[in-house]
Amino acid sequence: MGVTLQSSGKYRVQIRRKNVQLDAVFSTEAEAKEAEAKALSRQSRAGSLTLDRLWEMYVGSTQCGDKSEQTRATERSRIKPVLAQLGKYALGELESNTSIIYEYIDARRKVISSRTGKRLSNSSVRLEIAALSAVVEFAKRRQIIRANFVTGISRPATAKRKRRVSSREQGQLQICARNSDLRFAQIARFLMVIRHLGCRPGELKSLRVSSVNLERCELTFFDTKNGKDRCVHVTSDAAQLLHLQLNDVQKDCPYVFGSWSSSGKKWVPYNYASGVNLLREYGIIDKDYAAHAGRREFISRAIESNMSYGTIKKQTGHQSTQALEIYDEGLSTAPEIRAELDRLAEKVQGENLLGTLDALGLTPELQQKFGHVLGLKDSWVNPFDEKSNKISEKR
Incomplete structure (x- = not known):
């Protein structure tokens, strides 16, 4: 449709083509024609650029x-x-x-x-x-x-992974982590460190020896998925595994977990996929075990233990709560959560009982006595009565 002069004295550019859509107003005709030329140039370039x-x-x-x-x-x-x-x-x-x-x-x-x-x-x-x-x-x-x-463009949906790590599998990996064959020991340590730290396999495979400080119980992942460096806490179990691994690292290998590239004649980040396949082949882990299962187990257990999302995010490197919840496979039947739910149920039970006594016409004094007799720790008190009592005391 080109450039047209508006009654306001400004110039309007309208282009409605298959690959170019433009509708804008400019102060001068020169500006309008320049915008039109750029838009048509983009169309021409996009049409020829493979x-x-x-x-x-x-x-x-x-x-x-x-x-x-x-x-x-x-x-x-x-x-x-x-x-x-x-x-x-x-x-x-x-x-x-x-x-x-x-x-x-x-x-x-x-x-x-x-x-x-x-x-x-x-x-x-x-x-x-x-x-x-x-x-x-x-x-x-x-x-x-x-x-x-x-x-x-709609992309194929991926099924949500729910695979966690059983205590038996963790026990098998702990035993394998002390295997005399370094092929087995290295991958077992790798998988268990993920379980204890909640890190990404891609972060751990590139972890450098210089980035680990066991004296301060910390290590640093550089240039992570989110483009940021992240210093994380190293728990005692993870520290033991890292200590074992560091003792076995070749002197010229810069990585905590490294693979030797015969073609490049140098050490490269750890090829953990082949290690996982090795453990699957020997039945040390099940066929459906993946390295990310340890990260999911860490997050799920942290949630079950009522750890705050903010604390979990700092350790795992998630940018948002929504991203963190993808990994949440915490069970409401976990012991810590059962205890919280039972405490809530006890409180509600006591409130219901005192509410029933109130409905039957018992005075607040009698309700309080019943509460003490029944062992209710938090007997229900009308907040308005409590407020009026405080006002009376001040008078």
């Missing part, structure tokens, strides 16, 4: 470089199948026809993994779309497109 080329631009940008190495590695891995299928499409084409992305999602959910022999999990597909979204977000910040159209 996803392959956009990925190359993103990888070389500070937006990608500022992310943690773990995040970059995940994006590099997850974007590969996306680029293989959608890399030749122009960004504008994907924006105007998001059904292409939905078709990609449907096709990926039918793929059989060569590693597991099973269909790709919903989590895997979600991570692939998340990598695509990161690239499109880059295009948005570079003003190639107006908005990140991938954020509105």
Whole structure:
């Protein structure tokens, strides 16, 4: 629709095209025409820029470089199948026809993994779309497109994990942590440290020896998932496990838990996935045990023990209560919670009894005597009567 002069003397720009929507008012005609030209330029660039080329631009940008190495590695891995299928499409084409992305999602959910022999999990597909979204977000910040159209795309739902760690499993891991074979001992210590500290496996696998201070009962995770450093308290059980592990660390290994890369000829963050598979193979842990189960167990037990959410968040690194509640599998039948519920029930029982006596017409004095006879610790008192008594005393 172009630039039009309004009765107010200002200039309005209206563009309603398939990939470009603009409706704005400017003080001068020059400003209006400049805005129109930029919008049309974005449309032209988005129409010719392929996803392959956009990925190359993103990888070389500070937006990608500022992310943690773990995040970059995940994006590099997850974007590969996306680029293989959608890399030749122009960004504008994907924006105007998001059904292409939905078709990609449907096709990926039918793929059989060569590693597991099973269909790709919903989590895997979600991570692939998340990598695509990161690239499109880059295009948005570079003003190639107006908005990140991938954020509105429905992604496969993931079933909530409820797996916790039984006391028997913890006992088996504690025994295995002292195994003479370091392959078994290292992964058992790794899993139990997660259970005792509530940290993320991805944080622990990159923990450096220099970041542990057992004398002060603390260690520091640097550049965590939220982009922040986090110093956490080391409990006595975790300290024992870390002490055992530090005694076994090779002198030239910078990591508390490290893996030797034969191809790179250097130490790299711990490949705990292979360790977990090893313990599964030997029946030390069940087939459904995952490293994150220890984190979930820590959080659930903390909630069962009435620990404040603020304290838990400081230890686990969650930014919000909502994020923390995802891991909450605390049971209302846990001993600590049973005790709290029983105390509440006793109080309500006493209030109900005194309320019944009041309804029967007994005086407050008789109600108080009944309360003492029955052993009620907190006999009910009318707050208005108590307030009037205090006023009378002052007089």
